[in-house]
Amino acid sequence: MKPTDIKNPEYFxxxxxxxxxxxxxxxxxEYIRLxxxxxxxxxxxxxxxxxxxxxxxxxxCDRPCEPACRRVRVEEEPVAICxxxxxxxxxxxxxxxxxxxxxxxxxxxRIALIGAGPASLTVARDLAPxxxxxxxxxxxxxxxxxxxxxxxxFRLPAGVLNExxxxxxxxxxxxxxxxxxxSLKEILDKDYDAVFVGTGAPRGRGLDLPxxxxxGDQVHLGIDWLASVAFEHTDAIxxxxxxxxxxxxAMDCCRTSRRMGGEDVRVVVRSPFEDMKASPWEKEDAxxxxxPIFDNHVPKEYVVEDGxxxxxxxxxxxxxxxxKGKRSLIPTGEGWVFMEADVVLMAIxxxxxxxxxxxxxxxxFGRWDMPKVDKVTFQSTxxxxxxxxxxxxxxxxxxxxxxxxxxxxxxxDHFCNGKSVDDxxxxxxxxxxxxxxxxxxxxxxxxxxxxxxxxxxxxxxxTLKDRLVEVELGFDExxxxxxxxxCLNCDVQTVFEEARCIECDACVDICPTDCITFTANGRVGxxxxxxxxxxxxxxxxxxxxxxxxxxxxxxxxxxxCLHCGLCAERCPTxxxxxxQFMYNVAKAGQEA
Amino acid sequence: xxxxxxxxxxxxxxxNELGFTKADYEGSLSTLCAGCGHDSIxxxxxxxxxxxxxxxxxxxxLSGIGxxxxxxxxxxGKSHGFNSVHGRMPSVVTGAAMANRDLLYLGxxxxxxxxxxxxxxxxxxxxxxxxxxxxxxxxGCYGLTKGQDSATADEGxxxxxxxxxxxxxxxxxxxxxxxxxxxVARSFSGDKEQLIPLIKAAMTHRGFAIIDVISPCVTFNNxxxxxxxxxxxxxxxxxxxxxxxxxxREEIKTRYPAGSTHxxxxxxxxxxxxxxxSQHLDPFNRVSAMRVLDEHRIKGDILTxxxxxxxxxxxxxxxxxxxxxxxxxxSEDDLCPGNRLLKNxxxxxx
Numbered sequence: 001m002k003p004t005d006i007k008n009p010e011y012f013x014x015x016x017x018x019x020x021x022x023x024x025x026x027x028x029x030e031y032i033r034l035x036x037x038x039x040x041x042x043x044x045x046x047x048x049x050x051x052x053x054x055x056x057x058x059x060x061c062d063r064p065c066e067p068a069c070r071r072v073r074v075e076e077e078p079v080a081i082c083x084x085x086x087x088x089x090x091x092x093x094x095x096x097x098x099x100x101x102x103x104x105x106x107x108x109x110r111i112a113l114i115g116a117g118p119a120s121l122t123v124a125r126d127l128a129p130x131x132x133x134x135x136x137x138x139x140x141x142x143x144x145x146x147x148x149x150x151x152x153x154f155r156l157p158a159g160v161l162n163e164x165x166x167x168x169x170x171x172x173x174x175x176x177x178x179x180x181x182x183s184l185k186e187i188l189d190k191d192y193d194a195v196f197v198g199t200g201a202p203r204g205r206g207l208d209l210p211x212x213x214x215x216g217d218q219v220h221l222g223i224d225w226l227a228s229v230a231f232e233h234t235d236a237i238x239x240x241x242x243x244x245x246x247x248x249x250a251m252d253c254c255r256t257s258r259r260m261g262g263e264d265v266r267v268v269v270r271s272p273f274e275d276m277k278a279s280p281w282e283k284e285d286a287x288x289x290x291x292p293i294f295d296n297h298v299p300k301e302y303v304v305e306d307g308x309x310x311x312x313x314x315x316x317x318x319x320x321x322x323x324k325g326k327r328s329l330i331p332t333g334e335g336w337v338f339m340e341a342d343v344v345l346m347a348i349x350x351x352x353x354x355x356x357x358x359x360x361x362x363x364x365f366g367r368w369d370m371p372k373v374d375k376v377t378f379q380s381t382x383x384x385x386x387x388x389x390x391x392x393x394x395x396x397x398x399x400x401x402x403x404x405x406x407x408x409x410x411x412x413d414h415f416c417n418g419k420s421v422d423d424x425x426x427x428x429x430x431x432x433x434x435x436x437x438x439x440x441x442x443x444x445x446x447x448x449x450x451x452x453x454x455x456x457x458x459x460x461x462x463t464l465k466d467r468l469v470e471v472e473l474g475f476d477e478x479x480x481x482x483x484x485x486x487c488l489n490c491d492v493q494t495v496f497e498e499a500r501c502i503e504c505d506a507c508v509d510i511c512p513t514d515c516i517t518f519t520a521n522g523r524v525g526x527x528x529x530x531x532x533x534x535x536x537x538x539x540x541x542x543x544x545x546x547x548x549x550x551x552x553x554x555x556x557x558x559x560x561c562l563h564c565g566l567c568a569e570r571c572p573t574x575x576x577x578x579x580q581f582m583y584n585v586a587k588a589g590q591e592a
Numbered sequence: 593x594x595x596x597x598x599x600x601x602x603x604x605x606x607x608n609e610l611g612f613t614k615a616d617y618e619g620s621l622s623t624l625c626a627g628c629g630h631d632s633i634x635x636x637x638x639x640x641x642x643x644x645x646x647x648x649x650x651x652x653x654l655s656g657i658g659x660x661x662x663x664x665x666x667x668x669g670k671s672h673g674f675n676s677v678h679g680r681m682p683s684v685v686t687g688a689a690m691a692n693r694d695l696l697y698l699g700x701x702x703x704x705x706x707x708x709x710x711x712x713x714x715x716x717x718x719x720x721x722x723x724x725x726x727x728x729x730x731x732g733c734y735g736l737t738k739g740q741d742s743a744t745a746d747e748g749x750x751x752x753x754x755x756x757x758x759x760x761x762x763x764x765x766x767x768x769x770x771x772x773x774x775x776v777a778r779s780f781s782g783d784k785e786q787l788i789p790l791i792k793a794a795m796t797h798r799g800f801a802i803i804d805v806i807s808p809c810v811t812f813n814n815x816x817x818x819x820x821x822x823x824x825x826x827x828x829x830x831x832x833x834x835x836x837x838x839x840x841r842e843e844i845k846t847r848y849p850a851g852s853t854h855x856x857x858x859x860x861x862x863x864x865x866x867x868x869x870s871q872h873l874d875p876f877n878r879v880s881a882m883r884v885l886d887e888h889r890i891k892g893d894i895l896t897x898x899x900x901x902x903x904x905x906x907x908x909x910x911x912x913x914x915x916x917x918x919x920x921x922x923s924e925d926d927l928c929p930g931n932r933l934l935k936n937x938x939x940x941x942x
Binding site for chain 1: 593594596597598599600601602603604605606614622625626627628629631632634635781782784808810811814822823826
């Protein structure tokens with residue numbers, strides 16, 4: 001193998017599994033250390049710079065970071081990254097002094113943002129401090145988009161939502177709410193320098209089965225129903241509720257139903273329980289509230305009697321998978337199952353809808369009637385129009401929308417300044433030794449073997465009574481500290497300097513997880529098999545040194561390195577050093 | 593400074609016949625200097641014991657005083673241990689081995705503990721061919737008292753202090769040969785590929801097995817002018833050949849050209865396979881071993897690998913025809929057969 005190029009910022013970035021997995025690449029270990037140091041405001045600001053909505057995401061994020069957490073590979077449970085983010089948000093002090101200044105003198109460029117959800121708000125957050133004049137349009141009465149209409153208050157209290165949304169709206173944006181934009185052409189005719197479309201995936205998918213027509217208004221689209229609850233157009237639901245679908249919207253629908261008068265609330269899903277799209281913790285939360293989940297049930301028919309929906313029929317199936325892992329649902333032949341219902345909520349998916357975008361204004365549409373959007377620049381075929389969030393490539397999640405927003409803002413800034421949008425700014429990186437004394441490190445290198453701490457919940461009888469009572473209480477400061485200590489500090493890199501190494505084997509002997517081997521060089525496959533412990537996880541890189549005096553190379557398997565610093569502590573010549581790697585995605589206007 | 597090693601281990605660690613991983617043979621976190629050769633030897637001992645599937649409770653590790661003799665705290669945390677008086681480890685092992693012949697005795701000593709204060713004890717434990725493994729962690733200096741030259745420092749060798757050593761060093765391998773040791777090897781802390789098979793072979797050998805392991809003192813004796821430094825050693829080491837240790841249960845498949853490879857079956861059925869690279873050495877001939885060892889020393893080279901092996905070793909228990917059952921398992925009835933038997937004996941003497 002060739003020596004590893006650690007100058008390539010992506011090499012060490014990939015070692016920081018959580019940050020690498022995060023669409024917005026939030027520097028997770030950095031803010032977790034700040035939480036452990038009780039520097040909540042600083043921890044909050046590290047988050048805010050990167051993901052814009054720490055308080056909201058600390059409650060609602062899909063957490064792509066957690067399955068990636070290295071801890072999963074050495075024990076069972078990842079660090080509760082998401083809930084630690086909430087600890088930072090809950091305990092932060094006054095952040096006003098740390099917020100960007102909004103210039104009184106504008107730069108003369110005008111931007112329109114359509115939709116006031118996470119993607120648009122991120123664009124605004126990045127561009128307003130640069131002097132852009134920003135107009136934002138939304139059909140809801142307040143900003144937040146799906147965070148307001150689809151995420152129930154018992155998961156995300158309005159106060160938390162409002163605080164973080166208003167922080168951005170207060171950056172001198174011209175706000176036009178309660179207004180449906182019905183024509184993109186009209187917006188373009190207002191001579192904006194650029195337009196950003198962040199309208200989400202607003203159309204819930206229905207299920208046209210026999211009896212639908214007769215069932216009438218006893219069948220609702222889940223997201224529309226959630227919105228009408230959020231906006232207080234709906235204040236009750238019948239006793240027997242069937243929720244169809246296995247995603248997070250289904251979980252929000254069933255849990256909201258329980259709070260609106262639903263007594264016999266059931267979730268029915270086609271797929272096996274394990275294949276459901278909902279996050280595992282959301283399924284747990286639903287079941288904790290006494291909501292059973294019936295899996296492997298394919299809906300067949302709405303049953304209507306005397307013009308009134310009385311339930312639905314389902315066919316039981318089993319899932320079979322071919323060699324490629326493709327699933328087919330095979331009927332078990334047990335006959336159809338009837339389940340009673342007064343009302344059915346459909347939460348089987350969401351679609352994009354752009355009836356308001358004229359097809360002759362240069363915005364080309366492709367497959368599934370989706371706009372053609374560049375995956376990197378988020379520019380559409382009309383150079384002035386940019387897309388982001390669910391509107392760009394279909395339903396994802398908040399953190400992905402934020403990541404889109406940042407990149408779209410970079411593109412818009414380039415576009416408005418006559419620079420190429422394809423010219424992407426490199427990330428900001430830094431590598432700083434953590435050496436403080438002979439064997440002392442700036443970071444807390446001891447590895448805690450605590451199991452993951454459980455977030456306490458408010459009593460069920462209280463939360464089920466009132467949909468506005470938040471279910472999760474969040475970690476208190478002490479538990480937050482203990483959970484923060486579980487973080488392995490994967491951003492503190494083991495940096496190897498060949499010229500200093502005397503090949504004494506001290507690092508090999510001390511490494512608790514047998515990551516380091518000195519061996520003859522070879523091809524990747526051969527090397528992976530002949531290390532101190534086999535390197536079977538192909539997603540994780542090998543760090544290979546240049547040839548050493550004994551003609552061997554140092555090979556480090558990054559897979560289960562605990563970043564405990566023992567290799568560097570036991571190294572007599574400081575050939576190993578622990579160096580903190582900072583990686584920040586460049587935002588608009590931050591280019592070097 | 594870390595005081596504890598993290599508890600997490602690699603999820604795919606190899607498991608031996610007893611179901612143990614390497615981690616089950618570890619000890620507490622070393623307090624020796626960073627980069628100390630002794631820690632590497634500890635690492636080799638851990639791997640050798642794991643690979644041999646020795647139950648940890650069947651090993652007794654004993655030592656004297658010094659950096660070397662601290663090391664047993666850092667490996668085999670679940671084995672028996674005895675940290676004895678300076679240079680007196682051989683007596684304690686002798687007593688222990690006499691009382692319980694069922695344990696594997698691993699003596700850990702240093703150059704000071706063996707070649708100075710413990711020289712008298714060392715000579716006699718070799719002479720008696722006590723069934724033990726005797727590892728000398730040899731760094732040529734008194735590291736614990738700031739690096740004075742020890743009795744194994746070579747003449748002219750310069751330690752960090754800067755003065756050449758005035759006296760000829762004691763060659764422990766040569767001395768052991770002279771005293772009648774039945775297994776003599778030399779190795780280097782920084783060469784696990786050589787050291788681990790040698791430790792395994794020594795542990796299978798029945799009788800006194802000494803491995804003189806050059807183990808650089810990174811703090812006081814690792815400058816290039818020192819003959820016990822990483823640099824000097826790597827430039828001047830010459831191996832007698834390579835040693836393979838083949839456990840009893842494994843079939844020997846590879847064949848080597850006749851003459852260059854010797855296979856020795858140990859008493860437990862395992863095989864040591866020695867691939868010679870030195871033409872002049874006959875590792876089964878004490879005189880040849882002594883001659884070749886001397887020749888290398890005169891040239892200024894360090895001979896490593898298996899130097900001598902007595903295939904017909906008779907260990908102390910054999911020589912003394914002691915009880916097959918360990919003494920500590922003999923009851924009062926066994927040891928004191930009673931008045932009737934005594935009368936018979938007395939009668940026979942009348």
